[in-house]
Amino acid sequence: MNAMTESKGSTLVENPSVPTVSAGVAMKGDTVKVFYGAKEALHGVSLEIERNRVTSLIGPSGCGKSTFLRCLNRMNDTIEGCRVEGRITLDDDDIYDPSLDVVELRARVGMVFQKPNPFPKSIYENVAYGPKIHGMVHSKSELDEVVVSSLRRAGLFEEVKDRLNEPGTGLSGGQQQRLCIARAIATQPEVLLMDEPCSALDPIATAVIEELIDELRENFTIVIVTHSMQQAARVSQKTAFFHLGNLIEEGPTEQIFTNPVNKQTQDYIMGRIG
Amino acid sequence: MSEAVQSISASITSDEAQARRRRRNAADTRLRLYGIGAISIAIGLLGILILTLAIGGYQAFVQTHIRIQFPISTENVDPENPSEGNYRNVVREGLAALLPPAESPAQQRAMDQILTNNTQFIVRNAVVANPSVIGGALTLEVPASDIFDQLNKGVVRRATPEQNRRVTDQQIAWFDALVEEGRVSTPFNWGLFFNADSRFPELAGLAGAITGSFYALLVCFLISFPVGIAAATYLEEFAPKNRWTDLIEVNINNLAAVPSIVFGLLGLAVFIQIFGLPRSAPLVGGMVLALMTLPTIIIVTRNALKAVPPSIREAAYGMGASPQQVILHHVLPLSLPGILTGTIIGLAQALGETAPLLLIGMNAFITSPPGGIMDASTALPTQIYIWADSPERGFVARTSAGILVLLGFLLIMNAIAVFLRQRLERRW
Amino acid sequence: MVGYxxxxxxxxxxxxxxxxxxxxNRFVTTEGVTTHSLPGYHGAFVAVWVGVPAFVLVLLWLLFQGSVIDGLLFQSLPAAVTEGVTSAQRSLILSEIKNVAAGRIFAEPSPEIAAAAETLNRWQAIAGWAMVVVAVAVMLLALFVARSRLSPRFRARNGVERFMMVLMVFCSVVAILTTVGIIVSLLYESFEFFLLVPPHEFFFGLRWEPQIAIRADQVAGQGAFGAVPVFLGTLVIATIAMAVAVPIGLFTAIYLVEYASERVRSTVKPIMEILAGVPTVVYGFFAVLTVAPAIRNAGSLMGIATSPNSALAAGGVMGIMIIPFISSLSDDALRAVPRTMRDGSLAMGATRAETMTKVLLPSALPGIMGGILLALSRAIGETMIVVMAAGLIASLNINPLDSVTTVTVQIVTLLIGDTSFDNPKTLAAFALGLVLFLVTLGLNVIALTIVRKYREQYD
Known part of the structure; x- marks a missing residue:
């Protein structure tokens, strides 16, 4: 309860000193609670994801940031015994509404995982998979186009254009992760979720991905979970700090990192917890 | 303190301690020798088994043939109706041209025994196929009868006193005369593969059994493979974990250990008695084998599915694939090599299974290969059982040869499984 | 007809x-991406609705058409024919009618039969056409209904996937159905048997002479179906098999786990797999052809009377068959003991033998016991070796050099050849089968429970 009020105290709306240039809200979570069996992992989180912005979720491990992220495209459905309460909307549609097909939702809210997990198929097939199962293309040439443009937007095309038919698992870690990004954006999602996309990569590959994230912001709304505060500072415009299943504080990234309202946030930023 | 240390080191080096160490090391060596002994016994027994089969069976892979010119006179065979001729006489005339004429009916019968009992039908079929030889002569390589085959192969020994062997001195003399004329040969016994069963060992082959086994395995595969994969996929990927699925799981594990003969009883009582399916049919055999193979396939499929890392599933879910698309597009294709390997091993087991097939009547005496899955038929293992039970000398070698053929098939299937495992299976 | x-x-x-x-496809071109399911799923949805109900219908029709027509036909017969006939006579009459109807006439049929045969032919034709008409009607109706449900937002994929799910559930229930089928058929036939032969006769009787009972005047219940000698014989042969297999298998496993180099292991293991993969009919032939004569010769050399199909030959060869079973299960059990325990013992200065006998074996004992019980259950249920190498006559003795018979041998001999399901001889096989099933099931359940508990302990 305490945490709730604190987080309210620092939202954008109630802090007029920060200019709100929001281009609208893409997704919105309203008192989202998540239970694994009887254990409550997330204690009522409310957060707005703004369009064409990068929102980063930070916090120590086990704080619920990944759990929240996985609620946004209902990946938690695949975990047995997991239950979600509260309301999450995408363009004002409740994504947990029983009449909504989770499959369609995931086409609109794409996801990139912690470890690069390309399918053990060719590079081409990896990217083509989404458009195929969602019936977004009607001819081979259309599909080719989508694959090439997705790879291009993921900054991978030049590196792999000669070996589109080779297995995606043969690429380097950074390339694999960019392939996964290309795969995710091939379905033209509105929102792209990234679950610590760089944690398995070396610094150089990380830099490439971060640059890419910044470019992708033009066309997609991005939510990124990250362990690294530097990364959050570098890539995101808005930051939300989670701790022990609560959303402690959210706000423009600059403000969170330079002038956090909450004591816990401050401690975390200074490296005292986490 | 130091005294205690001294006494310990003294106790380690003392004679008594050394003796004890020797004893302990001897015990160690003994255990090792027991192990080596046990392995040697096991391998030795396998060696003896294979050696007996090879020695007993290799002779059945060749067959004594005798080349004879049969005069096809119009007296014996009517050109208008070649299939109705007196071919018994034709055969006798063919032999008479080569051997001194028989002096008594008994001698004539003894002479008839040289060639296989079915010679007249072999000749008839040849004539019907080519009626132009009527009035002329026809030269054929005809299998020798079993006892002469055995004589030629040295199984029936000439040194044995005449009253103790099944060929008379007179018959041996005839046979030797044929040998001297160069009419006796022992080519590869294709009949072993292309003939069906017969009462006469020299004509008996495995064609019927191989076809029957093929049909039964086909039915077994067509049932157990899809059903097994569907069941395993459901249990592994979709089923909620509750008492009901626990029950199915325990049940499958137990089913894998139920004696095969019980499946035979099930087949007899349900498929034949209640459903009214025909006895001895490969369809019923295949269905029974499918029920036996099902637990194996379910278990290996589940293991193969388990081996696919969850990250692949997550990736596909994240793309908006439905649970079944995840399985169908990604998980199943990736686990297919493992599933196939297990399936082939399961089918190999089914191929060697005998007891349930006996109960549903696949041990009938059937002289032509089955034309379909509803025809009465034998299977390879039941054919071996039938031959092993037959008293004729020639069937002993035939049985061993049948076993070698069966083992050959098993070896090929297992080799394919090993190949699949090594070449296609993905290590995560 | 049915095929078409x-x-x-x-x-x-x-x-x-x-x-x-x-x-x-039309939805996709008119509505674009908002179409819920891929065109293929729309197709599959309609196809499932058209094909599956019709298929199930025809299957059920075929299953019941025979007995329904039989019943109607029998009722249509004049009372004079059907008056007071037993079920055996009933099926005889019916098969005569069928023979006549199919044109297989051996003697001039009575007018009632001939008329009935004509009726049968007519009814069968009607039933056949009715089935076709109904099936086609069902398919057309389904096609119409399913097609009319399609729309751009129609969730065809979910429909198809629900069907697939039902199919998968059904497939996994097949395993349950198999067990139920086994239990029900064994229980049913055994019940019939126990109506003819009281259970105490069967379980405690000392004379087993089922062949005699086939004659009508010698009804069962005269002590001919006492199964004790059969059970005893099974026990004798299984004991011999275990006596051969347990030491060899166990020592093999010990050697492979503790002493063998990687190279030896990689050669011995495949050989054991070959031993396990040899079909039992081959072992049976081996027993008859090689082992039994060898034992007999050895016996006569030592002046001991040996039966040509001695329990020793059958049991010994069965033991060979079971060696790989015991060795691989013991191997697994020994390997499951955490390496730290073994290292701890070796670090104390224990020899490998001491480590094995004092640490590894005691820890792995439950797993090994489970394996031995599974092997025992297999020995009891093994059929071909004993059918070929053991005796047929049930005698109450435990001399391994004498001939004994087993449960499985009796089942096979009772059921091979003509089987009619109304004499105690046939039914006795099912009673034996029930005992065999229950005993092996019990052993398996105990063994699997032990093995699972043991695995959990170290997981």
Whole structure:
């Protein structure tokens, strides 16, 4: 309860000193609670994801940031015994509404995982998979186009254009992760979720991905979970700090990192917890 | 303190301690020798088994043939109706041209025994196929009868006193005369593969059994493979974990250990008695084998599915694939090599299974290969059982040869499984 | 006819698939991405609705047509024919009618039979056509209904996936059905048997002479179905088999786990697998051809009377068959003991033998016991070796050099050849089968429970 009020105290709306240039809200979570069996992992989180912005979720491990992220495209459905309460909307549609097909939702809210997990198929097939199962293309040439443009937007095309038919698992870690990004954006999602996309990569590959994230912001709304505060500072415009299943504080990234309202946030930023 | 240390080191080096160490090391060596002994016994027994089969069976892979010119006179065979001729006489005339004429009916019968009992039908079929030889002569390589085959192969020994062997001195003399004329040969016994069963060992082959086994395995595969994969996929990927699925799981594990003969009883009582399916049919055999193979396939499929890392599933879910698309597009294709390997091993087991097939009547005496899955038929293992039970000398070698053929098939299937495992299976 | 009908169902389903897919394609071109399911799923949805109900219908029809027509036919017969006939006579009359109807006439049939045969032919023709008409009607109706449900937002994929799910559930229930089928058929036939032969006779009787009972004047219940000698013989042979297999298998496992180099292991293991893969009929032949004569010769050399099909030959060869079973299960059990325990013992200065006998074996004992019980259950249920190498006559003795018979041998000999399900001889096989099933099931359950508990302990 305490945490709730604190987080309210620092939202954008109630802090007029920060200019709100929001281009609208893409997704919105309203008192989202998540239970694994009887254990409550997330204690009522409310957060707005703004369009064409990068929102980063930070916090120590086990704080619920990944759990929240996985609620946004209902990946938690695949975990047995997991239950979600509260309301999450995408363009004002409740994504947990029983009449909504989770499959369609995931086409609109794409996801990139912690470890690069390309399918053990060719590079081409990896990217083509989404458009195929969602019936977004009607001819081979259309599909080719989508694959090439997705790879291009993921900054991978030049590196792999000669070996589109080779297995995606043969690429380097950074390339694999960019392939996964290309795969995710091939379905033209509105929102792209990234679950610590760089944690398995070396610094150089990380830099490439971060640059890419910044470019992708033009066309997609991005939510990124990250362990690294530097990364959050570098890539995101808005930051939300989670701790022990609560959303402690959210706000423009600059403000969170330079002038956090909450004591816990401050401690975390200074490296005292986490 | 130091005294205690001294006494310990003294106790380690003392004679008594050394003796004890020797004893302990001897015990160690003994255990090792027991192990080596046990392995040697096991391998030795396998060696003896294979050696007996090879020695007993290799002779059945060749067959004594005798080349004879049969005069096809119009007296014996009517050109208008070649299939109705007196071919018994034709055969006798063919032999008479080569051997001194028989002096008594008994001698004539003894002479008839040289060639296989079915010679007249072999000749008839040849004539019907080519009626132009009527009035002329026809030269054929005809299998020798079993006892002469055995004589030629040295199984029936000439040194044995005449009253103790099944060929008379007179018959041996005839046979030797044929040998001297160069009419006796022992080519590869294709009949072993292309003939069906017969009462006469020299004509008996495995064609019927191989076809029957093929049909039964086909039915077994067509049932157990899809059903097994569907069941395993459901249990592994979709089923909620509750008492009901626990029950199915325990049940499958137990089913894998139920004696095969019980499946035979099930087949007899349900498929034949209640459903009214025909006895001895490969369809019923295949269905029974499918029920036996099902637990194996379910278990290996589940293991193969388990081996696919969850990250692949997550990736596909994240793309908006439905649970079944995840399985169908990604998980199943990736686990297919493992599933196939297990399936082939399961089918190999089914191929060697005998007891349930006996109960549903696949041990009938059937002289032509089955034309379909509803025809009465034998299977390879039941054919071996039938031959092993037959008293004729020639069937002993035939049985061993049948076993070698069966083992050959098993070896090929297992080799394919090993190949699949090594070449296609993905290590995560 | 039936074959063509099934072919028609397949063709109809394919047509339905294309009808559905065409509709799906149209939705995609008119509505674009908002179409819920891929055109293929629309096709599959219609195809499933067209094909599956018709298929199930025809299957059920075929299953019941025979008995329904039989019943109607029998009722249509004049009372004079049907008056007071037993079920055996009833089936005789019916099969005579069928023979006549099919044109297999051996003697001049009575007018009632001839008339009935004509009726049968007529009814069968009617039933056949009725089935075709009904099936086609069902398919057309399904095609119409399913097609009319399609729309751009229609969730065809979910429909198809629900069907697939039902199919998968059904497939996993097949295993349960198999067990139920086994239990029900064994129980039913055994019940029939125990109506003829009281259970105490069967379980405690000391004389087993089922062949005698086939004669009508010698009804069972005269002590001919006492199964004790059969059980005893099974026990004798299983004991011999275990006596051969347990030491060899166990020592093999010990050697492979503790002493063998990687190279030895990689050669011995495949050889053990070969030993395990040899079909039992081959072992049976080996027992008859090689082992039994060898034992007999050895016996006569030492002046001991040995039966040509001694329990020792059958049991010994069965033991060979079981060696790989015991060795691989013991191997697994020994390997499951955490390496730290073994290292701890070796670090104390224990020899490998001491480590094995004092640390590894005691820890692995439950797993090994489980394996031995599974092997025992296999020995009891093994059929071909004993059918070929053991005796047929049940005698109450435990001399391994004498001939004994087993449960499985008796089942096979009782059921081979003609089987009619109304004499105690046939039914006795099912009673034996029930005992065999229950005993092996009990052993398996105990063994699997032990093994699972043991695994959990170290997981």
């Amino acid at each position: 009908l099934f072919l028609a169902i397949v063709i109809f389903s394919i047509v339905a698939f294309f009808v559905g897919r065409a509709a799906g």
